[in-house]
Amino acid sequence: SQQGEEDPQALSIQEGENATMNCSYKTSINNLQWYRQNSGRGLVHLILIRSNEREKHSGRLRVTLDTSKKSSSLLITASRAADTASYFCATGGGNSGNTPLVFGKGTRLSVIA
Amino acid sequence: GAVVSQHPSRVICKSGTSVKIECRSLDFQATTMFWYRQFPKKSLMLMATSNEGSKATYEQGVEKDKFLINHASLTLSTLTVTSAHPEDSSFYICSARNPHTTGVRGGELFFGEGSRLTVL
Numbered sequence: 037s038q039q040g041e042e043d044p045q046a047l048s049i050q051e052g053e054n055a056t057m058n059c060s061y062k063t064s065i066n067n068l069q070w071y072r073q074n075s076g077r078g079l080v081h082l083i084l085i086r087s088n089e090r091e092k093h094s095g096r097l098r099v100t101l102d103t104s105k106k107s108s109s110l111l112i113t114a115s116r117a118a119d120t121a122s123y124f125c126a127t128g129g130g131n132s133g134n135t136p137l138v139f140g141k142g143t144r145l146s147v148i149a
Numbered sequence: 150g151a152v153v154s155q156h157p158s159r160v161i162c163k164s165g166t167s168v169k170i171e172c173r174s175l176d177f178q179a180t181t182m183f184w185y186r187q188f189p190k191k192s193l194m195l196m197a198t199s200n201e202g203s204k205a206t207y208e209q210g211v212e213k214d215k216f217l218i219n220h221a222s223l224t225l226s227t228l229t230v231t232s233a234h235p236e237d238s239s240f241y242i243c244s245a246r247n248p249h250t251t252g253v254r255g256g257e258l259f260f261g262e263g264s265r266l267t268v269l
Contacts, residue, residue, distance in 0.1 A: 069257065078155070078242055078260035079193070124192060126258075136183045137244075137258055139193045 041141055042125060048146040055112040057143040059125030060105075068101055069137065070110050073122045082110075082123075117149040152176045155243055155261025162233055163269055170228045170264045172243030178223035179245035183258070184216075187240040196241075199226040233268040240265050 043058040061068070067086045071079040085092045085101045085108065092099045098111040112119055122144045126137040154173045162168050172182055180201045185193040197218050198206040205218035215237075217229040226245075230237050244258040 071260075076240070076263070076265065078153075078262040079244075079258075080260070081257045084257060135246075136195050136198055138195065139185075141192045144190070 042123070042143045044143060045141065046144045046146070048148065049115055051115060051117055051147055051149050053115055053147075055115050055119070055145055055147070057110045057123050057145070059108045059110070059140050061108075061125070061127050061140070062106065063127070065103070065127045067127075068099075068108050069126045070097075070099060070108075071124045071126060071139075073124065073142075075121070079124065112145075115145075115147045117147050120145060120147045152247070153243065153245055153259045153261045155264055157264055158262055159265045159267075161267045161269065164234055165232055167229055167231045168233055168266060170230075170241055170243075170266075172226045172228070172245070172261050174224045174245045174247075174259075177245075177247040179226075180223060180248070182220060182226040182243055182245045184218065184226075184228050185242045185244065187242060187263075189240075193242060196228075199243075201226075230266065233266070235268045238266055238268045 041060050049055050065087055067084050069084045070082045072082050073079045083094045083097055083099050085099050087103055096113045101108045122142045124142045125140045128138045152175050154175055156171045160168055182199040184196045186196050187193045195208050196211045199218045199220040201220045201223050207213050220226040240263050242260055242263040244260045246258050
């Protein structure tokens with residue numbers, strides 16, 4: 037079953053603009069992760085934010101987490117055409133090896149050069 | 150470089166045949182691997198958790214006899230789609246977690262590149 041929803045489902049922006057994607061989830065979490073998927077490829081881990089963190093940065097990525105609202109956002113600043121991909125949030129991952137991730141529906145981002 | 154390798158990347162088969170997809174962890178031993186299925190422009194749906202040396206755990210609605218999972222070694226899990234039908238056409242992705250990764254990366258999953266199955 038899917039944990040939650042990403043919003044928007046699709047986003048089209050011009051190169052250089054910022055892209056913001058939101059994710060909502062339903063259950064309590066230990067952490068929330070964001071992944072990127074290029075068309076027809078596997079997923080690549082972008083960033084993990086723990087339940088006791090509110091904001092995290094990695095390069096041009098900024099992730100926020102609001103556990104009271106059960107929501108997270110992913111901001112990509114100064115977007116590039118190469119950022120075109122689908123972005124998924126995922127929950128359910130713990131430090132043990134046998135916990136699967138449950139993915140949201142994803143946001144398809146198109147960055148137009 | 151890739152830490153999880155998946156093969157084949159694409160396969161086309163006739164209805165009624167069986168197809169095997171392999172998932173290998175390259176840099177670490179994975180006692181647990183996960184198999185996901187993805188339809189076009191949709192999210193990943195967990196199919197099953199593959200456990201080394203024991204039976205896989207299937208998600209509700211996933212047919213065990215249809216999707217056979219074998220995890221015979223600490224670096225290899227296989228998914229066999231038996232008696233394939235056109236509705237089995239999909240993108241199948243495996244993943245694993247490095248048990249030696251701790252701290253902030255401890256929850257990260259590594260994914261294979263996926264296998265696109267087309268059943269004619």
